[in-house]
Amino acid sequence: MKILVAVKQVAALEEDFEIRADGKDVDEDFMLYDLNEWDDYSLEEAMKIKEASDTEVEVVVVSVGPDRVDESLRKCLAKGADRAIRVWDDSAEGSDAIVVGRILTEVIKKEAPDMVFAGVQSSDQAYASTGISIASYLNWPHAAVVADLQYKPGDNKAVVRRELEGGLLQEVEINCPAVLTIQLGINKPRYASLRGIKQAATKPIEEVSLGDLSLTANDVGAANSMSRVRRMYVPEKGRATMIEGTLAEQAAKIIQIINEFKGA
Amino acid sequence: MQDSTDALVKLAIKAGDPYVAAAVHELATGASKRQIEAQMMNTRRTALALARWEHTPASVLAALSGIGDDAVDLRLDKNPNTASGVLSNLYADASNKRNLNLTKLIAQHRNSEAGVLKSIALFAEDAESLLALSKNPSATAEVLDCLSARLADSELGVALNKNIAQNISASADLLARIYERSDLHTQAAIIGHVNCPDALIAAAMNSEDLLVMRTLARDKRVTADVLRRYARSDDAGVRCGVAANDATPVSLIGDLAGDKSELVRREIASRHDLLPAHIQVLTGDADDWVRQRLARNAIAPLDVLRVLAADVQADVRRAVARNAQCPLELLELLAADSNAWVRAAVAYQHHSPQELLVALAEDGDVDVLSGVANNPNTPQQILEKLVASSEADVRRGVILNRAATRNTLLPLLEDPYYLHRVLMIANPSMHELDKWNLREDPDYQVRFSVYRWAVKNIAPINARYIVGNEVIRRRRA
Numbered sequence: 163m164k165i166l167v168a169v170k171q172v173a174a175l176e177e178d179f180e181i182r183a184d185g186k187d188v189d190e191d192f193m194l195y196d197l198n199e200w201d202d203y204s205l206e207e208a209m210k211i212k213e214a215s216d217t218e219v220e221v222v223v224v225s226v227g228p229d230r231v232d233e234s235l236r237k238c239l240a241k242g243a244d245r246a247i248r249v250w251d252d253s254a255e256g257s258d259a260i261v262v263g264r265i266l267t268e269v270i271k272k273e274a275p276d277m278v279f280a281g282v283q284s285s286d287q288a289y290a291s292t293g294i295s296i297a298s299y300l301n302w303p304h305a306a307v308v309a310d311l312q313y314k315p316g317d318n319k320a321v322v323r324r325e326l327e328g329g330l331l332q333e334v335e336i337n338c339p340a341v342l343t344i345q346l347g348i349n350k351p352r353y354a355s356l357r358g359i360k361q362a363a364t365k366p367i368e369e370v371s372l373g374d375l376s377l378t379a380n381d382v383g384a385a386n387s388m389s390r391v392r393r394m395y396v397p398e399k400g401r402a403t404m405i406e407g408t409l410a411e412q413a414a415k416i417i418q419i420i421n422e423f424k425g426a
Numbered sequence: 427m428q429d430s431t432d433a434l435v436k437l438a439i440k441a442g443d444p445y446v447a448a449a450v451h452e453l454a455t456g457a458s459k460r461q462i463e464a465q466m467m468n469t470r471r472t473a474l475a476l477a478r479w480e481h482t483p484a485s486v487l488a489a490l491s492g493i494g495d496d497a498v499d500l501r502l503d504k505n506p507n508t509a510s511g512v513l514s515n516l517y518a519d520a521s522n523k524r525n526l527n528l529t530k531l532i533a534q535h536r537n538s539e540a541g542v543l544k545s546i547a548l549f550a551e552d553a554e555s556l557l558a559l560s561k562n563p564s565a566t567a568e569v570l571d572c573l574s575a576r577l578a579d580s581e582l583g584v585a586l587n588k589n590i591a592q593n594i595s596a597s598a599d600l601l602a603r604i605y606e607r608s609d610l611h612t613q614a615a616i617i618g619h620v621n622c623p624d625a626l627i628a629a630a631m632n633s634e635d636l637l638v639m640r641t642l643a644r645d646k647r648v649t650a651d652v653l654r655r656y657a658r659s660d661d662a663g664v665r666c667g668v669a670a671n672d673a674t675p676v677s678l679i680g681d682l683a684g685d686k687s688e689l690v691r692r693e694i695a696s697r698h699d700l701l702p703a704h705i706q707v708l709t710g711d712a713d714d715w716v717r718q719r720l721a722r723n724a725i726a727p728l729d730v731l732r733v734l735a736a737d738v739q740a741d742v743r744r745a746v747a748r749n750a751q752c753p754l755e756l757l758e759l760l761a762a763d764s765n766a767w768v769r770a771a772v773a774y775q776h777h778s779p780q781e782l783l784v785a786l787a788e789d790g791d792v793d794v795l796s797g798v799a800n801n802p803n804t805p806q807q808i809l810e811k812l813v814a815s816s817e818a819d820v821r822r823g824v825i826l827n828r829a830a831t832r833n834t835l836l837p838l839l840e841d842p843y844y845l846h847r848v849l850m851i852a853n854p855s856m857h858e859l860d861k862w863n864l865r866e867d868p869d870y871q872v873r874f875s876v877y878r879w880a881v882k883n884i885a886p887i888n889a890r891y892i893v894g895n896e897v898i899r900r901r902r903a
Contacts, residue, residue, distance in 0.1 A: 178500055353844075356841075408611045
């Protein structure tokens with residue numbers, strides 16, 4: 163039995179940063195990279211299934227990205243993933259989430275997993291579409307925003323609870339194999355043990371090229387995506403006023419604003 | 427000593443890690459220093475990260491200020507560890523470039539030199555820098571004097587004086603000068619200032635203004651007669667101040683204990699001069715918070731604690747368990763409480779005896795177990811079990827337990843959570859070699875902490891580990 167977990171290395175920003183010269187992204191020097199938070203939960207869900215199973219379960223993590231992504235993949239290996247695969251070619255730079263979904267789909271076809279997990283969204287781009295596009299390319303059933311999963315290796319059905327607006331949960335029975343996008347809070351992700359980190363440092367990361375997946379530069383990148391970033395910018399500041407004055411005065415002004423808002 | 431210093435710097439250079447380099451930077455000299463700095467600044471990304479990091483030593487920040495990168499300078503201006511000399515240079519640069527954003531950051535930085543702040547007070551033109559300066563507690567009385575005098579007649583001067591009225595550095599003379607030309611809000615702030623002249627306080631005692639009365643009601647310098655008048659105020663805020671004031675005569679407490687406002691009664695319930703009659707009234711108060719505050723009060727007698735230990739509200743029972751005077755009989759009762767927060771309070775209570783803690787160690791709740799792990803009365807064999815807990819909070823409790831022995835703590839040197847390993851470096855129970863062995867930890871914050879510890883303890887640990895380690899490596903090679 164095999165579970166494939168699609169993961170992404172995401173960028174976080176400090177409060178001060180500079181936009182790249184081409185105006186399409188933030189300068190990399192100002193970015194801090196880490197494993198996408200949602201993907202940490204996806205991996206933990208896969209690890210829980212692996213550890214609870216009587217039969218052998220292989221957990222494979224896959225990511226699309228340059229060399230620096232190895233650091234995040236090693237984090238997954240340190241937490242117990244059996245194998246890590248990284249796909250990259252410079253021509254893939256600027257690919258939108260749908261193209262990334264297509265690349266991952268080709269990996270999935272080769273790996274033939276029984277289940278595919280992905281995070282609901284990435285914290286830096288927030289398209290929430292990679293997992294769903296994989297399901298579409300594979301023509302597999304999918305469930306999004308999964309907050310609870312009941313599944314045993316070998317089962318041909320899983321029961322998931324999906325998180326909806328207003329605190330509602332929707333219980334869904336889904337045929338397997340399936341693609342599930344996992345929501346934060348479904349479990350409590352573990353910290354990697356020191357031993358795990360040391361072992362992960364020596365484990366190989368399988369590097370896969372576009373050619374290995376029967377893809378070419380004409381299938382990927384910004385030019386071959388259905389959406390492209392035109393520019394990234396900080397919008398003009400909105401209507402905000404700094405309340406000055408003594409503490410008592412600030413409190414009085416806030417009360418006045420609240421009363422005006424309430425129409426009192 | 428010099429041998430171990432040189433060896434430590436050499437090891438740091440060999441590590442090739444910018445965070446380790448930053449940790450030993452202050453020890454390095456000559457060519458070694460240049461190598462260390464090259465490691466710290468080999469990429470702009472690393473320099474930016476170190477300039478922002480709250481643990482970066484001042485000497486590293488000083489080195490980074492020489493790069494001449496505006497983005498790095500911006501982060502240095504925000505970093506609380508940036509030394510005054512560096513800020514002075516950055517101010518000179520910001521002035522030349524007329525960079526108002528950097529000037530504002532220097533104006534509000536706690537380490538800015540008085541000379542720089544005075545220069546900003548005298549010459550800065552932008553309101554944001556001047557407002558930031560007026561709030562900076564590092565601005566001396568002289569700087570605030572200059573600032574107030576320069577803009578006394580301007581519209582901005584009103585806003586500046588409001589901030590100065592709340593600035594701890596403002597002198598009595600300046601406060602007195604501002605008082606006369608200020609609005610009621612600023613006057614109330616001046617009345618509440620620790621440096622407010624007695625004459626202003628005396629005059630303000632005749633004021634009927636609510637803001638002034640609310641401020642004065644909490645002031646110990648106010649006379650008993652005035653506090654009596656305030657205790658009859660229609661304003662709950664004024665009565666609250668009286669209830670919280672240590673100078674309030676005991677004769678007023680009875681009425682305030684039965685005050686119509688629960689806010690007033692809550693303040694009264696925390697007082698240490700309550701008479702038995704007051705306590706009796708407060709014990710049956712309808713407000714949970716009043717009973718909770720009484721339950722935490724160290725003067726609450728045993729019979730009252732017994733009543734409160736059976737309170738319908740778990741927070742009140744928890745407050746009894748947290749009371750420093752809580753007797754054993756009530757700790758035993760509360761250790762069996764149905765609410766985990768109440769049991770956790772017993773587990774954290776330093777008066778809880780070993781037998782109680784042994785029983786609580788069987789509890790399934792993480793907060794209870796964290797309390798047992800933290801408690802210095804917990805037997806060592808229980809702590810040894812808790813070290814293996816899957817809950818990080820419980821393991822951290824053992825690390826923070828001052829009674830935990832080295833043998834108990836040893837497994838936590840390999841704790842999965844990096845912060846726990848950082849805490850182990852600061853733990854006095856651990857041997858020097860235990861700490862030194864973490865120098866090649868996978869987490870950069872742990873490695874940095876080990877080397878910082880080594881820098882600060884270079885004399886005591888001396889040749890035994892650092893030089894010794896180097897010698898051992900050479901022999902092996």
